[in-house]
Amino acid sequence: MHHISNPAKFRRLKRHAIHANVSGLVKTGKPGVLVFEGSKESISIFLENARGLRYLQFQHVDTQPVKNHAQGRLASKVGLREVTDMRSLVGALDAIGLKAWFRKQMAMDKGSQA
8 A cells, every 4th residue: 555644544454453363463654565464265355455445556565375374473362453653564574474475465575576
């Protein structure tokens, strides 16, 4: 997303995550970034609702099946947990083995063409 700064939209985004039964991390500001997990159906519902908020540059970058999926790897409970900055987000993803995947998808790794 280009940015996540509107408080009303952000509250609605968090509610959509809870109602869709997804959990994840969100970095507000610019750029706004969401990384979340859930069942295939839950993810579809959440993405549909997020698109409905009409963020100007909403981009769904990738969906990856998670091996040995255990709900709550990204967040301890259903819903979105806000992180303060990109470094915190990348650190949380590193802790669960998704740092390289994330950096590639966000074109943050050297020489990336993602």
